[in-house]
Amino acid sequence: MELIFWWMIPAAFLVAGGTYWVVRKRDRIDGSVRRPVAHSHRLTELPEYRAAVRRHRRWLTVAAVAGGVLMAAAVVAAARPAERSTVSPEQRNRDIILCLDASGSMSSADAAVVEVFARLAQGFDGERLGLTVFDSSAVQVFPLTDDYDFVQEQLAEAKEAFDGAPGSAGFLDGTWNGAGSSLIGDGLASCVEGFPAAEDGAPGDSGGTVERSRSVILATDNFVSGDPIFTLEEAAVLAKEKDVRVYALNPGEFDYGIDPDQPGAQLRMAAEGTDGAYYALDSPEAVQDIIRKVQSTEATAFKAAPQAALADRAEIPLGIALVSGLVLAGASWRLRS
Amino acid sequence: MSSLLTRVKSKMSIFAHRKARGMLDGEYGSVFKGRSLDFDDLRAYIPGDEVRDIDWKASARHGSPLIKRYVAVRRQTVLLITDTGRNMAASALGGEEKKDIGVMALGVVGYLAQRHGDVVGLVCGDATGSRSLPAKAGEAHLERILRTVDGGTGLTSPRSSIGEQLSYVARNYGQRMLLFVVADELVPDAGMERLLRRLRAQHEVLWLTVQDAQLAGADSATQPADRYDVADSRLLPGRLAESEAVIRAYTAAQEQRDAAREAVLRRLGIAHVHAGSSHDVMPAVFTLLERHRRGK
Numbered sequence: 001m002e003l004i005f006w007w008m009i010p011a012a013f014l015v016a017g018g019t020y021w022v023v024r025k026r027d028r029i030d031g032s033v034r035r036p037v038a039h040s041h042r043l044t045e046l047p048e049y050r051a052a053v054r055r056h057r058r059w060l061t062v063a064a065v066a067g068g069v070l071m072a073a074a075v076v077a078a079a080r081p082a083e084r085s086t087v088s089p090e091q092r093n094r095d096i097i098l099c100l101d102a103s104g105s106m107s108s109a110d111a112a113v114v115e116v117f118a119r120l121a122q123g124f125d126g127e128r129l130g131l132t133v134f135d136s137s138a139v140q141v142f143p144l145t146d147d148y149d150f151v152q153e154q155l156a157e158a159k160e161a162f163d164g165a166p167g168s169a170g171f172l173d174g175t176w177n178g179a180g181s182s183l184i185g186d187g188l189a190s191c192v193e194g195f196p197a198a199e200d201g202a203p204g205d206s207g208g209t210v211e212r213s214r215s216v217i218l219a220t221d222n223f224v225s226g227d228p229i230f231t232l233e234e235a236a237v238l239a240k241e242k243d244v245r246v247y248a249l250n251p252g253e254f255d256y257g258i259d260p261d262q263p264g265a266q267l268r269m270a271a272e273g274t275d276g277a278y279y280a281l282d283s284p285e286a287v288q289d290i291i292r293k294v295q296s297t298e299a300t301a302f303k304a305a306p307q308a309a310l311a312d313r314a315e316i317p318l319g320i321a322l323v324s325g326l327v328l329a330g331a332s333w334r335l336r337s
Numbered sequence: 338m339s340s341l342l343t344r345v346k347s348k349m350s351i352f353a354h355r356k357a358r359g360m361l362d363g364e365y366g367s368v369f370k371g372r373s374l375d376f377d378d379l380r381a382y383i384p385g386d387e388v389r390d391i392d393w394k395a396s397a398r399h400g401s402p403l404i405k406r407y408v409a410v411r412r413q414t415v416l417l418i419t420d421t422g423r424n425m426a427a428s429a430l431g432g433e434e435k436k437d438i439g440v441m442a443l444g445v446v447g448y449l450a451q452r453h454g455d456v457v458g459l460v461c462g463d464a465t466g467s468r469s470l471p472a473k474a475g476e477a478h479l480e481r482i483l484r485t486v487d488g489g490t491g492l493t494s495p496r497s498s499i500g501e502q503l504s505y506v507a508r509n510y511g512q513r514m515l516l517f518v519v520a521d522e523l524v525p526d527a528g529m530e531r532l533l534r535r536l537r538a539q540h541e542v543l544w545l546t547v548q549d550a551q552l553a554g555a556d557s558a559t560q561p562a563d564r565y566d567v568a569d570s571r572l573l574p575g576r577l578a579e580s581e582a583v584i585r586a587y588t589a590a591q592e593q594r595d596a597a598r599e600a601v602l603r604r605l606g607i608a609h610v611h612a613g614s615s616h617d618v619m620p621a622v623f624t625l626l627e628r629h630r631r632g633k
């Protein structure tokens with residue numbers, strides 16, 4: 001507990017002293033309007049008068065105490081008592097793009113990812129979410145946005161499409177325009193380009209007005225069939241240049257051995273090359289755990305420096321001031337009547 | 338500054354118009370001038386003269402009442418005694434300063450005495466001591482006496498104690514005199530009663546009480562609410578004295594005090610009267626002289 005405007009208290013004492021002096025001075029001048037009388041014992045020795053004086057004095061004391069407490073509480077409140085605490089705020093300015101491979105083999109994993117994010121988006125505040133689906137060509141379903149209602153709506157639609165609900169096939173329109181299918185490198189590159197350009201050209205430089213972390217949740221099995229414009233490695237380099245972390249989820253790891261040319265190993269390399277991570281997925285239910293892990297990793301990575309937080313704690317002095325103000329009002333009414 | 342004595346005289350002339358002209362003069366003369374066996378002359382009757390002084394035969398011859406005048410036995414010395422402590426600077430019952438009433442009363446009596454050729458002296462003071470002016474004749478001397486009282490009384494004066502002045506008189510004056518005491522509401526105690534008895538044995542004593550301001554009750558309604566005691570500057574908030582119970586108790590106590598004072602002075606054979614404002618002074622002095630005559 002500390003006082004922000006601590007000088008308020010000596011200032012209040014000075015003002016109080018000055019007022020007291022002025023009032024005393026004026027009181028001495030005002031004394032002439034009172035009538036001088038002699039033999040006041042004629043009145044003061046009456047028990048009835050003494051009782052009246054005692055009553056009056058009691059109420060005066062109550063009023064004086066209440067007034068004093070009111071003043072003191074008001075001064076304390078004006079001095080802004082505050083509680084200082086150190087907090088390490090979790091970074092809330094994250095941009096996440098869900099980059100989902102829309103090939104048929106991925107639909108259950110995609111549905112799980114979308115479902116998890118639909119749930120997470122309810123608790124988001126400040127984070128931006130985007131969704132891009134790709135197969136042979138990439139389609140940005142919605143760009144980075146913090147309109148969470150819209151996000152929920154879109155994610156629900158995406159989930160229906162990935163679950164294969166009737167009438168929802170149109171959701172994936174436009175993802176087959178390229179040559180081949182599952183052009184992972186192109187998809188990732190499209191997702192990475194979905195982030196806005198860094199403001200001063202130096203991504204991740206803290207010189208920018210708002211530093212936002214960037215991550216891509218890439219769900220793919222990395223089975224490329226066709227001729228992509230970007231290879232996965234090139235896309236990963238692009239991501240690293242733009243300071244984007246790639247978290248890869250692979251629902252079907254079919255690597256044989258530890259050959260680095262295997263698709264799973266390539267994906268792992270690509271993801272880890274961007275400071276991201278790679279997760280092999282055994283079942284769609286595991287998606288939830290993995291994304292929570294990703295979220296916490298992100299949170300740790302982007303925990304801001306500990307900050308001193310000051311919270312005003314004026315409620316106690318103000319409460320005291322209110323109560324003593326009421327008492328003062330009652331006492332002065334009593335004194336006046 | 339207009340002369341204090343002029344003020345007294347104009348007050349007396351107003352009074353004389355309202356009562357019969359010269360009534361007070363006759364009253365003073367018949368009370369104090371006494372009768373010797375040496376007949377001096379006759380003069381016209383003025384109201385207030387003793388009826389037994391009327392020379393009936395001469396009056397019958399003359400057609401209007403005539404008074405036998407005798408050579409005065411002696412020149413009387415009138416000693417005015419008053420308090421110039423700060424109690425007398427406080428408010429009186431009528432709202433004036435008490436010293437104004439005191440000065441008026443002293444002036445009236447002093448002027449009457451002076452007109453009858455008596456000499457007038459003064460003893461005044463406060464708790465710290467007394468001063469005296471020697472008894473002399475003449476209006477200038479009377480004016481000086483009144484100024485001494487008027488100028489010597491203020492809120493910054495020392496405390497009041499009329500007992501101090503009375504014992505000063507008891508100590509310092511050997512001759513027989515007429516004492517005219519103007520004081521505020523006296524609370525007589527055993528010592529005071531002894532002192533008064535001592536003075537009464539030597540002198541003739543007339544006593545005028547200047548009534549103090551009422552501290553609680555209906556009369557004080559039009560006056561400022563707050564008062565303070567001149568003795569110790571203690572504040573008396575007016576609002577506290579407005580309750581029914583306080584007023585009742587105050588009134589009862591006031592009556593008791595008045596009765597006690599009256600009883601003591603009567604027991605001692607001192608003619609006593611009270612005045613609450615300077616308008617009351619003339620009738621009060623008249624009543625005082627009447628009472629003194631009856632008391633003889």
